[in-house]
Amino acid sequence: MALISGSGPSPAHPARDGTLATSGGDARHTFRRSLSRLPAGALRLMAERRGMELEAEAEDAAAMAAELVDQLDDPAAASAIRERLDDDERLAVGLFGLTENPRWPACGLEHALSALGAPAAKVVDGLLDRGLLAVATDVPPTELLTPQRVVASADVDLLIHPALASGSRIRPPTTPALPVCEAVVQIREFDGLEPILRLAALWQRLGAEPARLTQTGALYKRDRERLEEDAVISGPFRDALVDSPDAGGLLMELAKRIGLIRLDQSREILMASSADFWTENDVHLPQMIASAWLGLRSWREWSEPEPIEAARVIGEPIIYLRPALLLWLAGLEPEDWVTLDDLAEHLTSIFPDWDRPSFEVEPAERDSSRRSSRGGAKRERRPSREDQARQALERVLLGGACAMGLVRAADEESTGRGAVQLTALGRYVMRVGPPPGAPPSFEKFLFAQPNLDVIAYRQGLTPPLIGRLSQFAWWTKIDAAIELRLTRESIAGGLEWGMTVARMMEILTHHGQRPPPSAVKDAVERWAKHRERVVFYEAATLIEFDSRRERDRAVEQWTKADGTGEGRPFIPVGERLILVEDARDVPTGRISTTAARDYRLPPERCVAVEPDGVTLILDPTRSDLLIDAELARFADEAPGDAPGRVDPLRPAERRFVVTPASLRRGLELGLTPALLANWFERRAGVEPPPALKLMARPTQPKERPWRASRRLVLDVPSAELLDGVLQHPLTRPWLGDRLGPVSVEVSEENVDQLRAALSELGVAVEIS
């Protein structure tokens, strides 16, 4: 199995596998752009065939194309155009609508139309002639004027205006008539819940941990293996009479097409859509899934899927047969059955190549290949054409269509041959029946057990309930009875999606056959509380105050004004900050913004060093939220001067003092002189001051004490006399450094010798 993630329409490959619902605007634009590439004369002819007069200038193809598209935008005009379509053209237009895909490869459309007994080339020709279909813009313009070539080409995509496709009513083919069974036995029908349950499980898994994509659109190995090893995601479909390959890949593609999972903005992460998806789509979910399956191209019944980021996905003819086969069944009366054998024979009679395995291999080549393979006994045995036809029908009708709840199966009573019939959902999806009635209500279908497993009987499950349970209980087994498990992660996930503990317990209680055990309630409450241990803010607002006192006063006043009385949404953080979770709660009228800071830029210089070398002044207009944490490592804030401030609107400068104790604290936390020097360079633009270097100098365990001694200063009446004393050989040996013009240092032990020498020179010295 290979789980391939593709993507929806991308800028590079617009609407390649997109849906009418999600890409209507894009599809309309692409359709108009495609028409505008045609010569003006061809566009004028199209208008004439539609019976409209163009107002655009004779050669203005863009304006003409716009007018042709505008007509389809008008509901009344589009309805009139649809009314004038013949049955075969309606089938063609209906194929776009049924598959909710505004873009079909020409070869795929030809294959499906031919299998429906319609003259494909004539139909496409007629629709192109009236501008109701357009050739996609990635085709050379020379191809555009020859519709027959278009139909035969595997390289051409056809586009339709979304309004034309979505409102189209279909008349399923009835001629030649399909032979119907007389009586059937052993009717087998599934409730269609399995795809919904498994999609819900995939949504949960990607909600808990989004998957990463490679550049080619495939899942990274770790995520691929995680999903492949999950039996609920990748196990074979239980509600199918024939196994389909790559169930996980099928789910992934379905989930993307219906919008249950989506790519993030970077297009590298596949993630769960919001839980609102379930409330917005729960009623239509079975039909959405069925339509998505009908139009899937990146998954197919025969082989491994391709990532749809790949150049161009055409796929195999079988993927275009899905709507065609179901349309043949839709042409029967609701109670009629047809055997697969008769259906295969019928298709062969109207379109012998309906079961061709590939668009690459021409039918003639295929037949000769088969003949030669029969001749070689040692060659690999290939399936006979009958086997292949049967397999194609089984894979589509008994595989996917059964699992989606579109088809029920039975055995023909007289012959035992397998037979099929559309279900009510199938007839609704194929637009030949009313919406299926609601199944009988079965309110009490849950058993919550003390070990936190929950058993659910599927008779009680509905898409809305599946959506609700999916938000907080982990799907662990999908069978006749469904198993879920409550875990810390699942409860956290439920709270994440916006559920409350009370709501979870209410669901378990309301649908439980007995009240949930106390262990369940205890665990749910405990896990919910555990979730508050760590809060991760994708975005939040921090408001900084001058002092803790001001901050606390603001919290008190704002909380009162807010009226919640619960202390939220204003959460005190640290000394001077308030954290506000929702930016809308910030009382912008009460605060003034003094600075804005982009934290992706290098930190700003916002600290000045006082002359004492240990006092740091913080400029609040340039500081940021990180500076407090940085300074707190090695400095203490000095008391502020708020009361005496000149300008109360201007935030006061803050002073921090580096003391031996505060610096020691930093050094113990791992601060080094080198880191300190780096910090001063970044934040103050200077080297650490000497006073700080003095405190931060590395200390040696056996450092010798600094030596201190007493010294005297000899003051002399004039500089000239001091010059003489310093020069004279009697006095010079007893003097130290000159300290100034008239002062010189004398060490204590030389005082007596100096006094004696000066005495000889007639100078008396008095020591004070």
Next chain:
Amino acid sequence: MIRASEPIVAEELLARKHLARLILARLSDTVLLVKPDEADAAVAELRKMGQTPRIAR
């Protein structure tokens, strides 16, 4: 930004090497600032640690 319910929880988070690498600064005892563009990685790492963080958007 990550807010822990108690300082000891913040210490526990910072003790995790892989998570600590994603932290830009510790704003207070309980508040850690996550590096720009590392939000997803930080949430994933928290979950790997067995935390079930509340994600405030």
